[in-house]
Amino acid sequence: MDLAIELVVAIVVGVLVLVAGGVALLRGGRPRGGIDEEFRTELRDQQPTSPPSVAVPPDELEGAEPPLAVDLADPDLADPDLVSTDLVAPAEAPAPAADVEAPPEAPRLTTTERFRARLGRSRAGLGLAMSTIFRRGLDEQAWEELEESLIAADVGVEATMELVEGLRDRARAEGIRTGEGALALVKEVLRLELGVADRRLHRRAEGTSTWLVTGVNGTGKTTSIGKIAARLTAQGDTVVLAAADTFRAAAAEQLEAWGQRAGARVVRAGEGADPAAVAFDGYQAAKAAGADLLIVDTAGRLQNKTALMDELSKVKRVLERDAGPTDEVLLVLDATTGQNGLAQARAFLDAVDVTGVVLTKLDGTSKGGIVIAIQRQLGIPVKLVGLGETIDDLAEFDPDAFVEALFGGGEGSGATAVGDS
């Protein structure tokens, strides 16, 4: 027993109480909480007594059911190797099989091609490429500029310092003196680091798999779910979506709109319902319908809000009570996010054991470099990438293309904004 733990608590309590009391006085006894807070608290306390309604518009049912029948009838399509396209690898299927077999939608670009094309779009016209840094040779300034370009891509100070230090040692040991050699080395190191992860999206060999989608506000959770659902239903999977974001105004409507586009059924409840209950009912509905996959949408929450993070843990717990371990817990991360992305990943990992990152909005000029730190420090790999606004702008993460893009631009983008000192 740590002798001083009482003292520590005392300090915190003391400071908190004094501070809170002081502020309460300052505010002149403002009534606690706004309407929304009361509303929300009330709703949180509400137990899952009233089952949420399962809204299935008839046209949606028509859209979803027939392919299911076809799938089950057709032994070829039911074969896990065939069903697994580049997007989803079932738990049992060996990964390479998917590459060998021709995917059902042959004319579509491969995700890698799409990935590169999209990144190329954002890179076009950004001016100087990173490779100019090393043109002169491998002097001190070149290393500094390399550091700077990694920082500019949101890789983060700490990760950058570690990376560059390791690179310097290797360059020295391997006798690399040219800039090009060093740049190739940088890329190789990053590719290797990112390359080791398991990026498959896990599903059960049989029964209804469950995926939970989480993240802070505004990262694109609902949109990503819509895109994932569209991909999977196009493959012939039956997907059910649970609208467990019962907080944000019209979040369920947004998911429903995506469900309609994707041909996936949406289970929802009224605004303010218990999200855990919605997830639970979603699973019941998915199981009853013999669906292949349930995807649970959750409300955006900032990771420092303890109560909301607890709520999320509860959603997962309640879901797993009946459904067993969640097959994927995805953290949706906005590519423009800076160093806070690491704190987000850490908090969501603690709360719900995140298994993969969906990196969204990579179609802008942002590089999403924070995912390097996230994988280095927490071991969470990026599994999917959002590249645009249309329903099929979702791709697998391609480390090679990502690393290329990391050094592809940015130098010119900020150059006109702030003059160098």
Place this chain on the structure above:
Amino acid sequence: MFDALSDRLESAFARFRGKGALTEQQVEDGLREIRLALLEADVNFRVVRTFVGRIRERAVGAEVSAALDPGQQLVKIVHEELVRILGEASAPLDLGSRSPAVVMLAGLQGSGKTTAAGKLAALLKKRGRSVLLVAGDLVRPAAVRQLQVLGERVGVPVYAPVTTGDPVQVARDALHEARRLGAGVVIVDTAGRTTVDEEMMQQAVDIKAAVNPVETLFVIDAMIGQEAVTVAKAFQEAVDFTGVILSKLDGDARGGAALSVAEVTGRPIKFASVGEKLDEFEAFHPDRMAGRILGMGDVLTLIEKAEEVYTEDQAQDLQSKFLSAEFTLEDFLSQMQQVKKMGPLQGLLGMIPGMGRALKDVDLDDAQLKPVEAIIQSMTTQERRDPKILNGKRKKRIARGSGRSAQEVNELLRNFEQMRQLMKSMGGAKGLKGLRGMDPQALMAGGAPDLSALTGAGPRLPVGAGAPAGPGGPDRQLNKRVPARKKKKRR
């Protein structure tokens, strides 16, 4: 958790303390720490470069080297410069004299435009303006519905004639609708866009041309990284915004983007969105933001966390208990549980200025609270209220009941008594008065209560050493700003 800049500078200068003026090398070391702190806070690296250049100029002058405490002096300069760039004072919304006055919102996807539109409407309504919200985001599914729901909650009309189609036409028609309704302010929500999508950027330009807004507000997420500069520049070129709304500031991002945007666009940050509730939207405070970027504790977050857990009555009740030393083991147990609700202990301590460093090497795990709880829970109510009645027999019983040793029970009791003394001195009459008038901004700006005396009594304190807390407590220099603070409440 990042160390506060002041701590880092202090350690950078520590080696040279007492040797008079700073050498060039020391200044460079200090500047390096400043650079790293700003980069960690997501300030754009080019902005950091120019910023540090400016600090260097001032630092090599007599200003710093002659100071008694060069580290503190340097922090002061950095803080001043930050405030200067972020704006000396909060910039108000300028709605002009035209009616209806149009306010247009623009920004990246997911930055929080629709929510900001609702919050701004609530704020203006509270100020007695009649507001019309316009649903101009016809891209994101259900964005129109979201605005309608927000409008209902705020109690302002929402003009949403279509859910798909031409937002420029919607914006134009909205002006007629506003005149028809007699609305004095029109807030136009627009679709989120990426800067590389020229078509979408052009659409924003067209909407602006159609409604001629008196204020065009650029909404940006406080969590954004290095790209803040590129994005802000692109939106400035396209819609030439007049002000900025910094959203999601209730997260724990340091928010260096605010500095980047202010520096490269020269436009003021007018509002900060600080919570999910509709009234959690306030004027932007440059000095508070400066403290936050520098990581100078985070008293405000701590206050907010405390407010989530404590009601005002509870807080005042506790205060009086501290003062009269009526604080019992029973209270202690319930407080411990309350504190746990606020998050990990280590994180909470890091938010108290000066505390993070003092306890840097202490690995605090909330599991350490368990044995303490167990011991107290094994006591009867009477024993909790009056530990003096605890004799050897009772202690033995408690030890057995909690599965701890009798020594541990004794230690707990000793520590508790010590803690009670400590609290009394913290909340002593003088200190309490000071805290009552405390200005959270002053705390953020570096006028933080010096809690070092308290941390002296922190972990690993030999039992019985006595709590050295005294006049060095939180009562220092806090009374000055009371009147001003009382006038403008935070919300």
